[in-house]
Amino acid sequence: MPPASPALHREGGAYRVRTIRRDALVIGAGGAGLRAALGLAAAGLSTISATKVFPTRSHTVAAQGGIGAALANMAPDDWRWHFYDTIKGSDWLADQDAAARMCREAPEAVIELEHFGVPFSRTEEGRIYQRPFGGHLTENGKGPPAMRACAAADRTGHAILHTLYQQCLRAGAEFLVEHFVLDLLPGRDGGVGGALAWDLETGEMVRIEAGATILATGGYGRAWASCTSAHTCTGDGGGLVWRLGLPLQDMEFVQFHPTGIWRAGCLITEGARGEGGFLLNAQGERFMERYAPIAKDLASRDVVSRAIEIEIREGRGCGPEGDYVHLDLSHLGRDLLEARLPGILETARIFAGVDAARTPIPVVPTVHYNMGGIPTTADAAVRDPRPGAPDAVVAGLWAIGEAACASVHGANRLGTNSLLDLVVFGRVAARSAAAARDGGALPAPPAEDAHEAALDAFDALRHRRGGVSPAKARAALQAAMQRHASVFRDATSLEEGLAKVAGIAEACELLEPADRTLVWNSDLVEAIETRNLAANALATVASALYRTESRGAHAREDFPHRDDATWLVHTLAWSDGPASVRLGTRPVCLDPSAEGAEAIPPAARRY
Secondary structure (H helix, E strand, O other), rough: HHHHHHHHHHOOOOOOEEEEEEEEEEOOHHHHHHHHHHHHHHOOOEEEEOOOOOOHOHHHOOOOEEHHHHHHOOOOOOHHHHHHHHHOOOOOOOOOHHHHHHHHHHHHHHHHHHOOOOOOOOOOOOOEEEEEEEEOOOOOOOOEEEEEEOOOOOOHHHHHHHHHHHHHHOOOEEEOEEEEEEEEEOOOOOOOOEEEEEEEOOOOOEEEEEEEEEEEEEEHHHHOOOOOOOOOOOOOHHHHHHHHOEEOOOOOOOEEEOOOEEEEEEEEEHHHHHHEEEEEEEOOOOHHHHHOOOOOHHHHHHHHHHHHHHHHHOOEEEEEOOOOOEEEOHHHHHHHHHHHOHHHHHHHHHHHHHOOOOOOOOEEEEEEEEEOOEEEEOOOOEEEEEEOOOOOOOEEEEOOOOHEEEOOOOOOOOOOOOHHHHHHHHHHHHHHHHHHHOOOOOOOOOOOOOOOOHHHHHHHHHOOOOEOHHHHHHHHHHHHHHHOOOOOOOOHHHHHHHHHHHHHHHHHHEEOOOOOOOOOOHHHHHHHHHHHHHHHHHHHHHHHHHHHEEOOOEEEEEOOOOHHHHEEEEEEEEEOOOOOOEEEOOOOOOOOOOOOOOOOOOOOOOO
């Protein structure tokens, strides 16, 4: 974005800028950000979190079914079985060092949450209750479904988020609530040294200087018209690194949850099928037996989503237009549903108008999770791969949660691994940042004028007369992504989608907010969010066109098979101008030995 004339913000004192100095800055206060902030504060770093919504309103609150860990509370289990399922679920695109670390640390991380006060549901013996989930099996895929999802009824994310926030307050972490981070600040000698944030309540600009900066900003599901994501999930972290010239990784891999409520998009947790619910087509047939004869309704999400789409395409969908299928829970009984899935009963009643204890819920696949994001190491450090330095990282910068791509999810995330990712890598990033501080490896503070370029860009957007409405640009982007980056893809549709999204990204340089004030200016917020969404969407469609195979959630009808010889690599996408993308690859890590696991070689993926 071209900078405005300095006079726009330097003359007449139009902007008030105050400076805050802390050891660590966490951007975002969902599950990942809170766990990182807690770890940093507990390690003795002065820690501040900048978040555009109040912490307990973060999207983690919507996670329902459980957090995965091989506790073996209700049946035999082993973290190595969990690791195997994660790699198989990822269609072998996950980095095995990072995935092994996540699964190995899972039991300890969940027990730690229990000690923090998370009110998990309990067995009769008082142990943490665990339910089966899609894609989780025992004995390296050879045994029965694993009882691995540690659940707090169907409000697990809600319970974890509130507990972590309370623990952060106890540990002394500070929060800048309703502060929108505009851009990262370069360190004086390289790396990242903090960020510039906009206080939405006062209109003040806050320059936050920090030796360690952790991005925990969540996904970008709102780039699609139908999604389970909160309206705040606008890919802000991806936008920050995109403008910094850093790449995004594996953006073509977008998970469609099989059971979003028809037309509303609201999530019906996989835990509903874990408790015994099943899918039906218009003929009353349990069709998943045809697509996944062993796992059936508990196959991985990409498999179930494609099965539903095929049933609808082939004329076996339910309803007057045949555009959804049924999720039947009625046989489970009201008592069990009220005890284990009370939120689902409420959601079905409000958004589908049905009593799920008596009537099937109409469901369709809807965008749920972004496997791609900011590339990181297994220590959560942000990568900056470039010629001659393929393993380079950015000093002072880490990324975690859905904003990041470690990659522990590869081409398809297993249910329950998102909450686990947040907690484990929140801990990892805090440890890594503390070690960098102790080793003197954090960047020097930003230069005195380091925030001026970000302020110029903000001022240019605020006063622009480009004639493009942020709301209309966002709606056009969502329609294009829904049409061209859906469950099934092909070159013709992707090429058309790339042209549309590139045009919208270019139009984002002409966004004209209707409101030019600084206090609670939601139109200006939407303009910045739309710019961030467009960057993420552009990388997604370009990467999807680039990868000429089908793997996990990326289903190319013109290239229906997985191609390990060519595409067992991560995709990287860099900004090459406002509306163009430069693409490349980096190897997948196939060696988990440092984490005490054996490598899992690629194999056919069947459920």
